[in-house]
Amino acid sequence: MEEEEYQKMIKRCVRCSVCKWIPQVQIKSQKYASGCPAIDIYNFHPYSGGGKIIIALAYEMGRIKPTEELRDIVYKCTACGNCAVACKYMNTLEPLEIIMKLREKLVNTGCGPMPQQQAYIEAVKKVNNPYNEPHEKRTDWIPDDVTLDPNAKILYFVGCTSSYRRKEMAIATARIMNEAGVSFNILQNDEFCCGSPILRIGDTTTFEEILNKNLDIIESRGIETVVFSCAGCYDTFKVDYPLSRKFDFEVKHTVELFDELIESEQLKLTDNVPIIVTYHDPCHLGRNAERYEDWDGDVVPLMPLVSINIPPKPKRTGSKGIYDAPRKILKKIPGLKLLEMERIQEYAYCCGAGAGVKSAFPEMALKTANMRIEEAEDSGADFLVSACPFCSTNLQDGINDKKSKLKYFDISEILLMALGLEPEKLKQATAEVL
Amino acid sequence: MLKEEILKEFQKIVGDENIDDGEVTTNTYAYNWCVEFVNYLANKDPIPFSSIPKAIILPSTTEEVQKIVQLCNKYDIQFKAQSTGLGPWNQPSTDNCVILDLRRMNKIVKIDVKNLYVVVEPYVSGAQIQVEVMKFGLNIHMPGAGPMASALASHTSMCGPGFTSPQTGHSARNVLGTEWVLPTGKILRLGSLGLKKESDWYSGDGPGPSLRGIMRGWVGTKSGLGVFTRVAMKLFPYPCNTKYIAKGHSPLYDFHLPDFIRAYLLDCRNFKHLEKSLLRIEEEEIAFICSHMSSFAVMAIFSYSLESLMDKIAIGSMKKPLVIVIAARTKREFDYKQKVMNLIMDELNLTNIIGSKYEPKSLFYAECLRANLGYHGFIATGGFQSAKGQCDTAALCLNTERKNIPLKQKYIEKGVIANDFGEGAWMTSYESGHYFHMEVPTLFDQTNAESVKGIAEYMEESNQMDLVKHLGTPFFIEGDELHDEWGPHLMNYHIWLRKIKETFDPNGISDPGFYISSKKGDV
Amino acid sequence: MIMNNDNFLQNLTKICGSRNISREPKDLEEYSKDLSFLKGKSPLCIVWPSKSQEVIKIVKLANDLKFHVIPVSLNSRFKQHGNSIPRKDKSIILNLSRMNKILSINRKNRVVMVEPGVTFEKLIPILKKEGLKLLLPVMPTASQSVLATALEREPITIPRYHWDSSDPLLCIEVVFGTGDLFRTGTAAGPGTIKQQQKMGQAQVNPMGPTQFSPFRIIQGAQGSLGVVTWATLKLELFPSIQKVYHLQSDNIQDLLDLQYELLKYRLCDELFILNDVNLACLLKEDQQEISQLVGNLERWNLIFIISGRGPLANDKISYLEGDIDDISAELGLNFSKSKVEITDKEIFHFLNEPCENPWRMRLKGAYQDMFFLTSFEKLPKFISLMETKFEKDLGIYIQPINQGTSYHIEFDLLYDPKDINEMKSIKEKNMGVRAQLMDFGAFFSKPYGLWAKDVFSHHSLEIIDALKKVKKIFDPNNVLNPGVLCFDD
Structure with a gap:
């Protein structure tokens, strides 16, 4: 995000708190309505996406100094991007980009990152x-x-x-x-x-x-x-x-x-894999894996105070993440049943590992994983599947910590089973690194 | 920051991790929507930061709230409670104030299906309640602020008009048993909840007089008279089948329409025709939503970005638009309601623009059912606030709207608020047209000092007009200054309100900034 | 100022005129008692003010001279609950029956503004002519004050229109115990009522002004906080077609289950359950006919009405019938037909017309009523308790209120006032049973007369403390109706 845009945007949070939830029309239960691990764990408003926009403004205004307190709050965030999806359902702010810019500024002042x-x-x-x-x-x-x-x-x-x-x-x-x-x-x-x-x-x-x-x-x-x-x-x-x-x-x-x-039938799924799985959308493969589109339009004043972009400026809403491919694979595996969690695709809940959290705040990472594991358990599945090594590590840590009966596999391992490629052998290979 | 020994006492109550008096956290809580023009009106620097709270405390139980309030009394520190926390009324009015963020009090205590109510703690959003009560074919009233807002805050402490008010009323009138930590720290349990044996939530009135009379009034006390920790609120029938499925991706989700739901967009010729239409439709008791709004606002509720708003010129030049949504559980009910609508449209010479000139996206219906339409107010400038806020008959609301147009145009001409031709309004019926609410959404730029000044001055002048022309009381008359200005014109109510404050908060601990202070010498 | 007979009477006469004051022993005697078992004191006089200004002056005088004012809406002989008889010496009766104007009827906004002396007998037909329907309690007495009935939170028979426990009461004009005049809700202003009306306002929003709703504390206060001089009341439109459902069963749960579904989906208008005794009392006037009918009725009777209005009235009836049939079929309920023919007309009569004498008196000549609020699940428990205590002549009325969020349940103990033993037995049992009901969790939201004390002893001290504080604000000298509720304990 360019500095000029950053300076404008940090003044525009309306503090509505939609960033704390998944998009309102996707809420299916009280339990799984929230979307931001940081606010779920630490509760104080500055931990939310909107809270960090306020921090950015307060920092620019010189109301707060680059301190350990500031660093701690800014880095207790997995940068999962739920806040950005929820905000941009209607609004145009970029909370995730603001968080990233804020971190950049903290690094430049020597305040960030965490040791x-x-x-x-x-x-x-x-x-x-x-x-x-x-x-x-x-x-x-x-x-x-x-x-x-x-x-x-x-x-x-x-x-x-x-x-x-x-x-x-x-x-x-x-x-x-x-x-x-x-x-x-x-x-x-x-x-x-x-x-x-x-x-x-x-x-x-x-x-x-x-x-x-x-x-x-x-x-x-x-x-x-x-x-x-x-x-x-x-x-x-x-x-x-x-x-x-x-x-x-x-x-x-x-x-x-x-x-x-x-x-293209280059891969033939021959073996029956009679398991019930649920699929976790990694943030980096889902909502955040949406490219910025070039825009070379004009900002045209429509009336005093209101300007519009002509042509409309593409908004990254998380809609272009990779959601269908993993589901299509899983659905084609003979005998496998896919059950969805409540929070999926662009409003999936984060595994908790991202953006340096696993190393700097392992407890936060684990708590987040545990919440996601619980959601996976509630889906009725026996297996949790994803497609990211970070998610894999953290969710498996969560399964162990929570003593969950869920078993975790990467989607490639499940595919291996369906191809009859001796997954047991693979497991032996993994044993040494776990 | 708090003194070390006081901080320790608070920590003993909630645990170290649930209190924060650090610079970052307290500054973050000093910010809110529209604080800049509240500051301007108070002759302060028009920045979006209020007084900085001394600390933020996160209680998790009523007992913790009680202890915090008692401690505040002991050390003469004011408190301000907030739940989802949207708006300037969540802000401390002095530097001697702690904020109680009730976020950890987030339980649905009870869904009483047979007695048609739900009991919740402060940090349960409208959407969270709705999805749980929908499982029983029931619905909850949600305010215009939207489904992400605290339902408890709306019911106990705020003005509560909503898009579904024709069928779900006003939040102040949907309150049953209530648990209330008074400013002194005593816990008051209203109605049947105050029984020593077999207490329950089904009634908030009595024995004898209903203390709901001092609890909130029309627009709520905004934490000026204690903290509400649990409340029972009425439930309503969900208007159609409860399958709520939105596929696809944000923001344009593809909503699978329930069997029996239909929207009407009607263009009335003038205010008289509009009033007649509103009353006629509402007395038939068929509408789930019955809202009048300006053409600009109609365009906004069907849009998901500023640019897409501009696509809707076809519906942007209506005279007096009226949005009606009917929904039904059975085909018989649906057929009947449609028949009534057809009859009324014939009678009043109205045509449904939806289906002829315009077809909304399916998501519009999802937002109608989830009460998410109000949020569209932020589309154009991101800055938005409502002037007015009258509530009585349709005629009063429309008179107010009509008289407001030239005033608003004056500020539009100055270029300090966005141009909606002065017609920006949202009006809804309550309780099948027994009374109506009208407010004037006004778009401004919160980052532009002239615009901030402009909306502040416009709102002040608008208030003056209502006072002088007897157009009712706007819903933002709160705080000492406005009460003292309006009280003499409204039966000296401010004297009684002040007596209530003085009696129930003798130490003035519950932040009076958006309520009233005891101002002992003046009473 | 010290009160003496001279300055007291002189002042009152100056305010109301001598014709509007009575010290006739017969009158004093009449106002010192009612049909409850409470013994009152003789008032000093009865005063009939004719306008708000007079009420203000009287209440101010009471504050100055330290006498008590007992507001009474009418001369009704049928006062039942001991809430309008003097409990203290130096009391006057403030009889508001001469303030009996219907101040406005507003069809467009479905609202009427009335003074306290307006009766059901007077108002119902006038409104009907305008196509308007007053929200009634079950068959009120003709001479009963419409305003006082609303002030007492008497349950109305159409729960779906009971949007708030306070309905149909909207705005009020009230003289507080201090003698200050106040108007609540949007009636507070800005502007006079006339000025407000000129702008299109009709005083239909009861909430406020601003951050309190004083009408709620006046309602249910039994005249101990303020004297209401007019009120606006919410009205509905009179239907053109109505269909009566009268379903009978020995099993109350079946009826409760059905009424719950009807209420949940807001399918019907009037909706309540009566036992055989109370239904017979509502339908027949003659003692013998009542007894005969009781024998022919099933124990429990669910009555509900569906209605339609305008050109599509029949369409509405058809849709409601269809939906109700579906619900009944889903519940698998079968109800017996009445062994005797009860016409729709008879039912409409008690739903829409007031009665000359209280219907609860019809069978035995007198009654004591016990009513309280409770939840759906607890209704059968209370009924069982009462039926073991009162084997006969027990009328029961169950009214879902506030859109089905709670239930008013009323037990009418019918007795012969001439039978000293029976009366004595009722009197004795009355208090004991009430205490037992309270122990079971009965919420006596309207604590009257002798049992008020017991009610408050079953509530937390915080409620009592808060109510006393409110009393101190609005009636600091305890001028208005002392002794009621918890204020003098």
Whole structure:
């Protein structure tokens, strides 16, 4: 968000609190009416999207100083974007972008980010991943039987979390692509953090460096399509990179690719998977994975105080997230029954891990996960499925913490089952990293 | 900030994590919608921040509220309670005030299906109640503020007209048993709730006189006379089948229309014709929604962005628009209601624009049922407030609207409020036309100092006109200054109101900013 | 100022004229008692003011000379609850029966403005001519004050029109115990009533002014906080077609279940349940006919009316009949037909007309009534209790109120006033049973006479304290009707 727009927008919150809820016409029960984990957990208004707009204004007016109190509140937010969807149902404010800008300002003054987040920035700078794992171990997840094609035009960008923490997702993705006969490659030791965790905490300078590095490499390889199993990497490449630097290759999340492969019958779902699942929409694959559209219109004064955009300025409302592909995949799996939670798609509740919260405020992350797990349980499903390694980690932490009977799988693992590709073997592979 | 020892005492009541006197939190609570022009009217800097509260406290039970109020009395600190917290009346009026944010009191205590009421705590929104009572074929009255607003606040403390008022009335009249922490810290339980044995929520009146008479009046005391912690409110039949399904994506959800619902958009020739139409339709008791509004407002309720508002020129040049929604549970009921509407339209020479010149999106019906139409007022400038707020007959409301037009046009010509040709109005019937509410939504730019000044001056002049021309009392007559100005013209009511304040809040602890102070010397 | 007979009477005469004051022993005797078991004191005089200004002066005089004022709306012989007989010495009766004007009838806004002396007998036919329907309690007495009935929160028989417990009362003009005149709701202003009306106002919004609604504390106060000199009352339009449903059953739960559905969906107008005794008393005047009818009626009778108006009246009736049939079928209910023919006309008569003498007196000559509010579920429990205490001559009336959010249940203990033993027994049982009902959770929202004290002892002290504070504001010298409610305890 440009500074000028930021300065205008922070004066316009009407404090209606719609940002605390999912869109009003989507509320189906008292229990699952809220949409913002931060306000649900911390209750004070500044934790809400609208509250942070007020903070931004108060900060600009010099009413509040860059203190630890301020930092704490601004960073206790998963940047899930529910506030933006709820607000823009009718209004035109961008609470999520304001939060991001506010973080950027805190970083620039030295107030932000949180120390734990600063530590992972340093790790990325040093070893190219926020987990501070040795760079050379990035490809350790690759099983011997996976085939890579050095000449492929499709690149699988594995991402730090799938490479180091959620290897089962990387393995499943690779196996499925092999099974479908999709020729792909990975960047091996030239793959670095996508920059998402750094961008979300407001270090835009470091992020710029990373994105340039990544784009330079990918573009130098003549890649046509980059595939992501990580929703965070996908969102960052798809939505955030183009704001700084345009690129020509296509980006796809694995659910989009898998859906196409099933449609084209390159993947044949042969095995019965008689389970009841519910699907969690990752924020980065759902509402936030909507590209900014270029707009080159005019702001035309209609009457004193009222101006309109001609042509209408596209509004990111969350409607263009990837919602259908994962559901189509799940619905095509023989024997599988999909039950929806109450909060889905652009008004899905966050898993609780995003935007540096998992590292700086693990309790907040866990509490949020527990709330989401409860909703999944209430759906009547036995299995919780998603398509993001961050969600995977945090929701599994929640399942363990809550001692829930739910079992978590990434959608690629479920697909593996339907393809008869010995998911047990996969589980063995994952055991060592869990 | 609070003194350390006082802070500790509050912490003992609610726990460390539920009180915050930090700079960021207190400043955030100092902000609200329309505070800038309230500040202007009070000769203060027209910024959207009020006095900064000393601390924000999040009680979770009535007992905690009681202890907080007692402590406030002990240390002579004022308190202001808020639930969902929209609007300047949630703001502290002095620097010596703590805010009780009742967000943690968020339970639906009881849905009494057989006795047709629901009992809720402060932080349960209208939508949350509606979705739960719909399961029993029932509905709740929601105010124009919308489904995200606290139902308790509307019923106990605010003026409560809503789009569905023809069938769901006024929130002040839907109150049953009420739990009320008085400014002294005593807990008053009204009506059947005050029974020592077998207390229950079904009545808020008596024994003998109804203390609802001092509890809220027409527009509510805005936390000027204690804190309401639980209230029973009447439920109404849900007007049609309760399948409420909105598919697709935000904002243009595809709403699956219930079996029997239909909207009418009628254009009346003039005020007289409009009055006749309003009364005629309402005495037939068929409307779920019966609202008159300006063409500009009609365009807004069918739009989801400023740009799409401009697409609706076809309905933007109506003379005196009237929006009617009928809904029914059975086909027989629906057929009958449509027949009545046809009869009336024939009688009054009216045509339904919907279906002929204009077809609303299905989402319009979803918003009608969820009482979300008022929120469209923010579309054009983001800044919006209503002048007026009269409530009596249709004739009074329309007279007020008519007389207001030249006044409003004066401010439009100055360029300080948006141009709705001076006709901006929203009017609804209550209780099948037994009385009516009218307000004048006015669009301004809260970031533009001239506009802020403009709407403030317009509202002041509008109030003056109502006073001088006997056009009823606007709904924002609250606070010492306005009470002292209006009281002598309204049976010296301010003297009685002040006596109530003095009697029930002897230490002046419940923030009187949007109520009245005891001003002991003057009584 | 010290009161003495001279200055007291001189002043009153100056205010009202000597013709409007009586100290006749017969009158004093009449106003010192009513049909309750409460023993009153003899008033000093009876005064008949004719306008608000006189009421103001009298109440101010009472404050100055320290005498008490007992407001009474009419001369009715049938006062029942001990709420308008002097409890203290130095009391005068303020009889408002000569303030009996219908000040305005407004068809367009469905509202009437009346003074306290306007009776049901007078008002009902006048309104009917205008196509308007007064919201009535079940068969009021002809000479009963319409305004006083509304002030006492007497339940009306059409629960769907009972939008608030205060209905049909809207705005009032009241003289507070201080002698100050006040008008409530939108009647408060700005402007005089005439000026308001010129702008189209009709005093139909009872709420306010602004942040309090004083009419609610005057209502139910039994004249102890203010004297109401006029009120506006909410009206409905008179239907052109009505259909009567009279369903009978031995099982009250079946009837309760059906009435709940009718109410929930607002399908009918008048709606209530009566036992055999009370229905017979409403239908017949003669003692023998009543007894005979009781024998032919089922124990419980649900009466409800559907109505239509205008060119589509029949269409409305058809739709309501269809919907009601569906509901009855869903509930699987079968009701017995009456063994005797009760005509619609007879039912309309008691629904729409007042009676000369109270219908509750018809069977035995006298009655004591016990009424309170309760919830749907508790009704059968109270009925069982009362039926074990009173095996015969017990009339029961169940009226859903406030759109079905609570139920007024009334037990009428019918007795022969000439039978000393019977009267004594009723008197004794009366208090004991009331206490038991209260222990069971009966909410006596209108505590009258002897049992008021008991009622307040069953309520939290905070309520009593708050009411006393209100009394102190509006009647600081305890001038108005002392001894009622909890104010003197």
